[in-house]
Amino acid sequence: MTPPGPAAPPSPRSALARDKLMRTAERLYAERGFANVSVRQISEAAGQRNNSAVQYHFESRDRLIETILSHHTRLVEKHRIVMVEALRERETVSLEEHYGCLILPNVENHIEAGTPTWCARFLAQALVEPALRDYVLQDHLDTPSLRLLDEIGAIRRDGIRPELRARHGTMVRQLSVHAFAELEYDLANGRIDPATAEESWRVLGQDLIKALCGLTTGLLGPR
Amino acid sequence: MTPPGPAAPPSPRSALARDKLMRTAERLYAERGFANVSVRQISEAAGQRNNSAVQYHFESRDRLIETILSHHTRLVEKHRIVMVEALRERETVSLEEHYGCLILPNVENHIEAGTPTWCARFLAQALVEPALRDYVLQDHLDTPSLRLLDEIGAIRRDGIRPELRARHGTMVRQLSVHAFAELEYDLANGRIDPATAEESWRVLGQDLIKALCGLTTGLLGPR
Numbered sequence: 001m002t003p004p005g006p007a008a009p010p011s012p013r014s015a016l017a018r019d020k021l022m023r024t025a026e027r028l029y030a031e032r033g034f035a036n037v038s039v040r041q042i043s044e045a046a047g048q049r050n051n052s053a054v055q056y057h058f059e060s061r062d063r064l065i066e067t068i069l070s071h072h073t074r075l076v077e078k079h080r081i082v083m084v085e086a087l088r089e090r091e092t093v094s095l096e097e098h099y100g101c102l103i104l105p106n107v108e109n110h111i112e113a114g115t116p117t118w119c120a121r122f123l124a125q126a127l128v129e130p131a132l133r134d135y136v137l138q139d140h141l142d143t144p145s146l147r148l149l150d151e152i153g154a155i156r157r158d159g160i161r162p163e164l165r166a167r168h169g170t171m172v173r174q175l176s177v178h179a180f181a182e183l184e185y186d187l188a189n190g191r192i193d194p195a196t197a198e199e200s201w202r203v204l205g206q207d208l209i210k211a212l213c214g215l216t217t218g219l220l221g222p223r
Numbered sequence: 224m225t226p227p228g229p230a231a232p233p234s235p236r237s238a239l240a241r242d243k244l245m246r247t248a249e250r251l252y253a254e255r256g257f258a259n260v261s262v263r264q265i266s267e268a269a270g271q272r273n274n275s276a277v278q279y280h281f282e283s284r285d286r287l288i289e290t291i292l293s294h295h296t297r298l299v300e301k302h303r304i305v306m307v308e309a310l311r312e313r314e315t316v317s318l319e320e321h322y323g324c325l326i327l328p329n330v331e332n333h334i335e336a337g338t339p340t341w342c343a344r345f346l347a348q349a350l351v352e353p354a355l356r357d358y359v360l361q362d363h364l365d366t367p368s369l370r371l372l373d374e375i376g377a378i379r380r381d382g383i384r385p386e387l388r389a390r391h392g393t394m395v396r397q398l399s400v401h402a403f404a405e406l407e408y409d410l411a412n413g414r415i416d417p418a419t420a421e422e423s424w425r426v427l428g429q430d431l432i433k434a435l436c437g438l439t440t441g442l443l444g445p446r
Contacts, residue, residue: 219434
């Protein structure tokens with residue numbers, strides 16, 4: 001894969017423009033949906049005089065979206081790799097600890113970013129769009145922390161047919177992504193008081209871990 | 224809510240055009256994504272000479288999408304109401320039976336429709352699009368069979384805070400919708416042999432019921 005954007009390292013001014021375009025795109029897509037935002041609207045809302053700013057800086061809408069996704073993957077990875085490395089030393093790892101490593105880095109990322117965030121609604125849309133889906137799956141599955149977490153192996157494998165393992169992985173991913181998007185949506189629309197955002201993200205994290213442990217035991221049987 | 228389409232009952236020819244537009248829209252949206260299909264492309268692909276056929280027959284893109292969703296809701300409801308009515312006579316209802324009523328009508332609907340289907344990928348996209356989301360939630364929550372299923376009450380309620388109940392409902396819906404979309408996607412793209420479609424839908428149904436029972440017990444505690 002070629003790196004996104006122009007081949008030469010971007011100038012500070014160009015880097016700033018790229019950053020502004022990424023933030024603007026994420027917000028507009030999250031609020032209105034991929035189908036209801038043009039790249040021209042993104043350029044305009046980001047204060048770019050050139051209507052083709054997205055094409056210039058990112059080549060295409062899909063590459064812009066992929067760049068935003070990678071940015072968030074890196075932020076979450078920073079938290080997750082620390083947690084997973086700590087688990088590595090342990091003799092046994094419980095399902096709760098396994099899912100803690102999956103979910104809590106996202107909780108921290110949302111709390112650090114402050115309210116409102118847009119990344120969860122953005123990711124949820126990317127995950128269901130046919131043209132972006134495979135990129136999302138690859139980008140999110142292929143991080144060092146998730147590979148390591150998989151090797152640690154708290155999830156039952158013996159006697160589980162490969163299709164069922166794959167289905168389990170898909171369900172875990174879908175439930176997590178869409179549950180984060182749901183809370184983000186409720187916070188953005190005032191259904192949940194933004195003053196309680198930090199506590200709400202933490203409660204969601206704990207609820208999701210419980211739900212995922214239950215789902216796993218229900219689908220794969222007790223370990 | 225006013226009924227979709229022209230106020231007068233449509234002529235047979237008009238009804239045919241509407242049906243063709245709905246099928247074409249569902250297929251194109253499922254395959255390419257809401258963001259990558261214009262209403263003009265739908266009109267053209269449906270063989271309509273008038274480029275404004277979608278506006279003429281449905282007023283807008285959103286109303287077209289809502290009409291397609293309602294159509295599927297009715298098809299599934301037909302199966303589900305029979306199953307739920309049968310449960311009503313029973314003294315106790317297990318979680319498995321409860322989720323059977325939720326999931327198996329969708330399994331039957333996919334099998335009846337033959338391969339490929341598009342409705343699951345279509346619904347998954349509608350559920351995450353900000354402008355359509357509330358309509359989907361309302362349309363899908365407010366059917367007689369689902370209200371009745373809720374009254375039968377196999378899901379634990381005592382001592383469960385209302386936010387947690389709502390979150391549980393959301394998780395169940397998200398997991399179900401996206402799991403059906405995932406299998407539909409795999410069948411459409413040949414990752415799963417279409418010759419095994421019927422069996423694959425049935426296995427998905429059983430896996431989903433197990434996953435939902437586990438999720439429910441994990442999140443709400445044993446009943």
